[in-house]
Amino acid sequence: MKIIYMDHNATTPLDAEILEAMMPYLTNKFGNPSSSTHAYGWEARRAVDEARSQVAELIGAHPEEIVFTSGATEADNLAIKGVAHAYRDRGNHIITSQIEHKAVLETCKFLEKEGFKVTYLPVDRYGMVDPEKVRGTITDRTILISIMFVNSEVGTIEPVEKIGEIAREKGVLFHSDAVQGAGKIETKVDKLKTDLLAISGHKMYGPKGIGALYLKKGVKIEPLLHGGGHERGLRAGTENVPGIVGLGKACQKAGRVMDEEAERLTKLRNRLYQGIMNRIKRVYLNGHPEKRLPGNLNLSFEFVEGESLILSVKNFAISSGSACTSSSLESSYVLLAMQVPEALSHCSLRICLGRSNTEEEVDYLIEELSKNVARLREMSPLYKEV
Amino acid sequence: MWLDFGRCPPCIKRCSMYNLEEYSAKVMEHYQNPRNVGEIVDPSGEGTVGNPACGDVMKLTIKVDNGRIVDAKFKTFGCGAAIATSSMVTEMVKGKTIEEALKITNKTVAEALDGLPKIKMHCSVLAEDALRAAIEDFRKKTAGQEKNAQNN
Numbered sequence: 127m128k129i130i131y132m133d134h135n136a137t138t139p140l141d142a143e144i145l146e147a148m149m150p151y152l153t154n155k156f157g158n159p160s161s162s163t164h165a166y167g168w169e170a171r172r173a174v175d176e177a178r179s180q181v182a183e184l185i186g187a188h189p190e191e192i193v194f195t196s197g198a199t200e201a202d203n204l205a206i207k208g209v210a211h212a213y214r215d216r217g218n219h220i221i222t223s224q225i226e227h228k229a230v231l232e233t234c235k236f237l238e239k240e241g242f243k244v245t246y247l248p249v250d251r252y253g254m255v256d257p258e259k260v261r262g263t264i265t266d267r268t269i270l271i272s273i274m275f276v277n278s279e280v281g282t283i284e285p286v287e288k289i290g291e292i293a294r295e296k297g298v299l300f301h302s303d304a305v306q307g308a309g310k311i312e313t314k315v316d317k318l319k320t321d322l323l324a325i326s327g328h329k330m331y332g333p334k335g336i337g338a339l340y341l342k343k344g345v346k347i348e349p350l351l352h353g354g355g356h357e358r359g360l361r362a363g364t365e366n367v368p369g370i371v372g373l374g375k376a377c378q379k380a381g382r383v384m385d386e387e388a389e390r391l392t393k394l395r396n397r398l399y400q401g402i403m404n405r406i407k408r409v410y411l412n413g414h415p416e417k418r419l420p421g422n423l424n425l426s427f428e429f430v431e432g433e434s435l436i437l438s439v440k441n442f443a444i445s446s447g448s449a450c451t452s453s454s455l456e457s458s459y460v461l462l463a464m465q466v467p468e469a470l471s472h473c474s475l476r477i478c479l480g481r482s483n484t485e486e487e488v489d490y491l492i493e494e495l496s497k498n499v500a501r502l503r504e505m506s507p508l509y510k511e512v
Numbered sequence: 513m514w515l516d517f518g519r520c521p522p523c524i525k526r527c528s529m530y531n532l533e534e535y536s537a538k539v540m541e542h543y544q545n546p547r548n549v550g551e552i553v554d555p556s557g558e559g560t561v562g563n564p565a566c567g568d569v570m571k572l573t574i575k576v577d578n579g580r581i582v583d584a585k586f587k588t589f590g591c592g593a594a595i596a597t598s599s600m601v602t603e604m605v606k607g608k609t610i611e612e613a614l615k616i617t618n619k620t621v622a623e624a625l626d627g628l629p630k631i632k633m634h635c636s637v638l639a640e641d642a643l644r645a646a647i648e649d650f651r652k653k654t655a656g657q658e659k660n661a662q663n664n
Contacts, residue, residue, distance in 0.1 A: 434595055437540075507571035
């Protein structure tokens with residue numbers, strides 16, 4: 127039996143239309159965009175330019191403000207290290223949150239070793255950063271604020287707009303990791319008031335190995351990679367033309383279907399949530415009840431360990447914040463930062479619906495979960511009928 | 513209700529790659545059809561070990577007759593490996609004398625399951641600890657009787 131994929135925050139399948147658009151650049155249109163002397167180079171250059179416009183359009187930027195990278199991890203690294211190194215004469219303080227993606231957290235930790243000071247802001251029980259806490263933390267040594275747009279685990283949409291306003295008011299640069307938002311909900315840089323913004327191809331039905339950094343005109347960054355002057359000298363290395371074409375197409379298609387899809391996924395997600403809450407007792411929602419990504423649901427099933435629950439619904443591809451499913455044997459740092467009790471953090475399940483999911487699949491999951499939660503609770507020494 | 517076990521001690525921080533595919537067929541079989549789930553009413557010995565904050569708790573009850581474990585049942589909150597090792601240890605102890613049962617270790621339980629992913633070996637310690645706790649409980653309960661028996 128085919129396993130039903132419900133882990134769209136981890137990655138998404140490559141859209142057939144997008145693969146089709148990429149194919150020529152994996153086969154006969156193999157030119158190097160830097161080859162200015164012949165048609166092979168010209169057609170590759172045109173493809174890269176077109177993709178740059180498509181990416182820019184999705185986020186409301188100018189094409190020349192887009193830098194292609196190998197993915198969002200590189201984009202986050204380029205943004206944070208790039209700004210830190212370019213503005214180190216102005217200050218050494220960076221503000222971020224405790225629930226950022228590791229690409230941001232580990233980059234900040236690395237910069238601490240270089241002498242930068244980093245404030246990791248706590249979040250409330252819904253996983254929300256308080257913009258006023260950001261304001262209160264800014265000093266005259268602060269050079270960068272980096273707060274994610276949407277949290278990948280609990281789906282909370284952060285008040286990026288307000289943080290951007292504060293950053294502008296205080297004259298501090300603002301970066302946002304928008305990997306989980308871009309292509310799924312409206313992500314416009316002027317509205318969000320970000321100076322830098324990272325996106326990824328494979329989270330929006332594009333290919334893996336490609337991402338982009340939005341860099342507002344006038345913002346300086348020190349490149350990570352030095353070489354042949356590609357991407358205006360900000361990211362050396364021959365362009366990943368098929369990947370770039372795929373990212374461009376993914377952005378274009380997302381822009382076209384996003385609103386309708388967000389509405390459909392919100393309904394589908396609510397159906398799943400209501401179905402589970404009606405059938406199973408003592409289930410807790412992790413993340414914000416309203417300000418959350420359309421397809422995302424993160425729940426803790428009290429008395430049932432996450433990994434064992436995942437094993438029991440083996441026809442579904444889903445994930446957990448339980449320590450037992452992570453390679454480090456530690457519970458999700460996001461749930462812990464939200465003050466979810468450690469015991470409940472082991473009981474969490476993350477379900478991320480996407481384009482392929484249907485009502486039938488959701489109903490089937492509700493059925494399987496209620497059956498297996500009951501079975502595992504019977505087996506749990508912590509559970510007593512209440 | 514959650515029992516108050518406090519926070520998970522930072523005892524198990526390791527790093528290695530692991531995915532659910534690494535579970536052996538036998539582990540999966542025991543996870544899906546666990547043997548001896550439940551609690552023995554009026555057990556000869558019982559042991560509860562683990563910590564919900566760490567993500568696993570096991571309760572083992574045993575019935576001892578004439579120095580031999582004649583029945584064993586478990587209840588476990590934990591991952592697939594914790595449930596499978598719980599199930600396996602109840603199978604292994606049945607029919608064994610206390611002395612024989614004490615020779616069971618987390619390694620022998622894991623071996624009986626055709627092995628566990630390296631990172632999951634600590635889950636099998638739960639089964640060994642629960643067994644030892646249940647035997648200790650049994651010995652405590654019967655300490656007086658044993659003395660009486662010797663005196664007679």
